[in-house]
Each structure stands twice: as structure tokens, then as C-alpha cells.
Amino acid sequence: MWEVGVMQARTVMDRAYARYSGFYVGACVMSESGKLYAGCNVENVSYSLTVCAETCAIAQMVAGGEVKIKAISVICYGNKPCSPCGACRQRIAEFAAPDVPVYMSCVCDSGKVLHEVCTIAELLPGQFDAAFLNE
Ligand code: THU
Numbered sequence: 001m002w003e004v005g006v007m008q009a010r011t012v013m014d015r016a017y018a019r020y021s022g023f024y025v026g027a028c029v030m031s032e033s034g035k036l037y038a039g040c041n042v043e044n045v046s047y048s049l050t051v052c053a054e055t056c057a058i059a060q061m062v063a064g065g066e067v068k069i070k071a072i073s074v075i076c077y078g079n080k081p082c083s084p085c086g087a088c089r090q091r092i093a094e095f096a097a098p099d100v101p102v103y104m105s106c107v108c109d110s111g112k113v114l115h116e117v118c119t120i121a122e123l124l125p126g127q128f129d130a131a132f133l134n135e
Helices: 003-013 053-063 086-095 130-134
Strands: 025-031 036-040 069-077 101-107 113-119
Touching: 003 025, 003 036, 003 053, 003 069, 003 101, 003 113, 025 053, 036 053, 053 069, 053 086, 069 086
Parallel strands: 069 101
Antiparallel strands: 025 036, 025 069, 101 113
């Protein structure tokens, strides 16, 4: 299990701006250089403008001058590990090889932390990628 990334995701989860849904999410990307970039969800009164935690973490990585994800962690509160939404799966896939691990975690009501892991290819089979544009 990728403990440092999960810990950073958990730290930023508590900084989420989730005043409308009350659903706090944290994410942490490890880039090719080994650096960690964390992000949380940022909601808006105009609901569709909400930014997911994964998107925020990826934006941090790109702003840091990097474009390759080696691993990503997503965490929420609740009894089921946080699964990235469809749009975030596509955003992760933009910067990740098919075998990149996606660590999904949750902080249960009991305080226990549950984890699941799978690859981005498992989360997003048949993805739309740059090869389509070049054909
Ligand atoms: N959310 C994320 O941050 N990541 C996901 O992959 C799923 C959903 C956020 C968006 C919104 O602020 C809240 O969770 C409820 O949908």
C-alpha cells in the first residue's frame, strides 16, 4: 500500500471546500520524479463548476512542470473506498500508463481506514486516447 500518498490525500481532504455536498475528498498524485501533489474538491454555488479532488491534484502536478503520473490516491469519509468519477478517470488516463495504480481509500465511521487498489485501465476500459486523433 502506498502509505505516504494516502496520508497526504487524507490531510488535504480536511481542507476540501464541500459546503454544498458535505462530501470531502482528497487526492494525491505521485509524479515521474517521485514528487507528491495533493488536491481536494472545491465546490461552487453554481454546482456544475465544482472541481474534483483528483482534478485539483493533477492541475498541481502540471503546474509543477510534470506530466506523468506514477500512482494516485483518492480518499473520502464513509464506509466505501472513494472511486474516481468518470471525468476524473479520463483526466487521470491522460497522464498515466494503463498499469498505473489507483489507490482508493475511505475513513470509516469507526475511524478504520479501508483500501482498494486497481489500475487506471481497469477503471477506464476502452478509453478515448490520442491514437484516435492520429488515425
Ligand atoms: N468528488 C471528487 O472530488 N472526486 C470524485 O471522483 C467524485 C466526486 C467530489 C465532487 C463534489 O464536490 C463531491 O465529491 C460530491 O460529488
